[in-house]
Amino acid sequence: MLNGYVAAAVTPFKSGKLDLAAFEKYIHHLSIQGISGVVVCGSTGEALALSLQEKIELLRVASKLIDGRVKIICGVIDPITANCLELIKKVEKFADYFLCISPFYIKPSSDQIFQHFRILGENTRKEIIIYNNPGRVGREIDFDTLKKLYHLPNITAVKECSTNLSRYAHEYMRMKEKFSFLAGNDEMVCAALAMGADGAISASVNVATDLCMKMYKAFQQKDMERFGILRDTLAPLHELMFAEPSPAPVKYLLSKWGFMQNELRAPLTPITKALEERIDACAERIGLG
Numbered sequence: 158m159l160n161g162y163v164a165a166a167v168t169p170f171k172s173g174k175l176d177l178a179a180f181e182k183y184i185h186h187l188s189i190q191g192i193s194g195v196v197v198c199g200s201t202g203e204a205l206a207l208s209l210q211e212k213i214e215l216l217r218v219a220s221k222l223i224d225g226r227v228k229i230i231c232g233v234i235d236p237i238t239a240n241c242l243e244l245i246k247k248v249e250k251f252a253d254y255f256l257c258i259s260p261f262y263i264k265p266s267s268d269q270i271f272q273h274f275r276i277l278g279e280n281t282r283k284e285i286i287i288y289n290n291p292g293r294v295g296r297e298i299d300f301d302t303l304k305k306l307y308h309l310p311n312i313t314a315v316k317e318c319s320t321n322l323s324r325y326a327h328e329y330m331r332m333k334e335k336f337s338f339l340a341g342n343d344e345m346v347c348a349a350l351a352m353g354a355d356g357a358i359s360a361s362v363n364v365a366t367d368l369c370m371k372m373y374k375a376f377q378q379k380d381m382e383r384f385g386i387l388r389d390t391l392a393p394l395h396e397l398m399f400a401e402p403s404p405a406p407v408k409y410l411l412s413k414w415g416f417m418q419n420e421l422r423a424p425l426t427p428i429t430k431a432l433e434e435r436i437d438a439c440a441e442r443i444g445l446g
Contacts, residue, residue, distance in 0.1 A: 158379035159254070159286070159314050159337040160355040161193035162362045162369050163230065165201035167404045168215065169417035178270050179417040181222055186416070188223045190366040193356065195219065196256055199232030200293070201360050201404045205424035213247050214368040220251035229421055230286065230358075236260040238273050245281050255281065256316060256358070258288040259298050267302045278309050287310060290318040290341065297321075307332050316341045316358050317349070343395040347388045350376050364410045365391060365445055390443050397436050401428045406436060413437075414446055 164187050169179035187195055193407050197219045198204045198212045207215070212231075219229055233241045237260070244257055252421050257277055259270055287306060291297045297319055298306075306312050317324060318341035329338050330353055340349035340357040349357070350373075354399040362369040372387035398406045405421055405428045412419035428436075440446050 158227040158355065159193060159228065159339065162325065162356060162366075162373055163194040163196060163228070163339065163358045164192050164362045164402075165196045165199050165358055165360050166219075167363065167408050167411065167417075168198070168202045168207065168423065170420040171418050172420075173422075175214065176227070176234075176417060177210060177218055180218060183411065183416045184219050184222050187363070187366070188226045191225060191370050192362060192366065194230050194253070195223065196230040196232055196358060198234070199230075199256055199358075200234060200258075200290075201363075201407065202206070202232060203404065203422055203425065204232050204234035206425075208242060209247065212244060216248040218262050223392065230254040232254050233277070237263050241273075241277055242280055245283075249281055249283060250283035252282045252283055254286050254314070256286045256288050256301075259294050260292060260298075261294040264295060266341055267299055269297060271302050271305050274306055274312060275309060278312050280290040281311070283311070283379065284313045286314040286316055286337075286339070287312060288316045288318075288341070290316075292318060298325075304332070307336060313337065314339060317354070318342055321344065322348055322352050325354055327352065342383065343398065344392070347372070347376075360403055360407050361395050363407050364398075364440075365394055365443070366444075394443065394445075397432070397439055400435070401432055406432065409433060410436060410440065 169176040197215050216231055227254050231248050233244055233255050235241050260273055289298045314337040317337045336357045340346045340354045343359050343361040346357045368391055375384040409419055409428050411417055
């Protein structure tokens with residue numbers, strides 16, 4: 158079962174095109190840091206700004222570079238079932254999991270959400286992670302729907318971006334025999350772990366890998382004093398990584414450290430100078446870079 162820290166990878170661009178040389182350097186760096194997996198073409202990877210062919214190329218490169226060291230998770234960020242199926246079929250040989258968001262914008266019913274995931278699961282041999290993100294979708298996947306999805310054969314994990322921690326404490330704990338529950342909001346990882354989460358899919362781990370891994374290990378070892386110190390150390394960084402639309406803050410630090418250009422696709426733009434200064438001060442204070 159999937160656990161620990163998974164990096165929500167960004168997508169490097171240069172002059173408007175994929176920067177595959179930068180992507181190779183960056184993905185190799187992530188894959189040797191002790192994390193459990195990497196999400197390619199997820200929300201943090203600007204999935205909605207990528208063409209199908211670009212997504213295929215990114216998954217191909219990641220699969221070749223990682224070579225089984227960590228799990229490769231392909232983000233499936235599209236509200237239309239047929240589009241999701243097309244991506245899944247094209248990259249299935251490169252991915253270990255598919256991270257599939259609940260359909261957004263079209264406001265589907267609970268049964269339509271269930272049928273969407275059922276169809277995806279029936280059309281791949283790989284495992285599917287349900288992506289519950291009510292902030293982006295507009296509604297939560299309710300417990301009754303989740304319980305129905307639990308019984309489908311290759312739906313095995315949930316990335317939880319709800320701020321309702323009782324979802325872990327109540328229904329989720331009854332499903333842990335099969336499901337992994339992964340926190341999706343960096344600022345809530347510690348609370349989610351305390352409520353029973355198995356790990357996190359994180360943006361912050363891109364730039365604070367060592368600190369995030371140490372915090373997770375401290376929790377696993379029940380070293381609550383160490384866990385608390387690292388929690389408090391990371392808290393300001395988590396806030397800054399989302400102070401302006403993601404992934405711009407993460408990409409700023411990665412560009413400053415030479416991994417890639419500080420370039421995003423419109424309508425996203427690089428962060429403001431004011432936020433740069435705040436991030437620089439935080440990074441220096443906690444020893445990043």
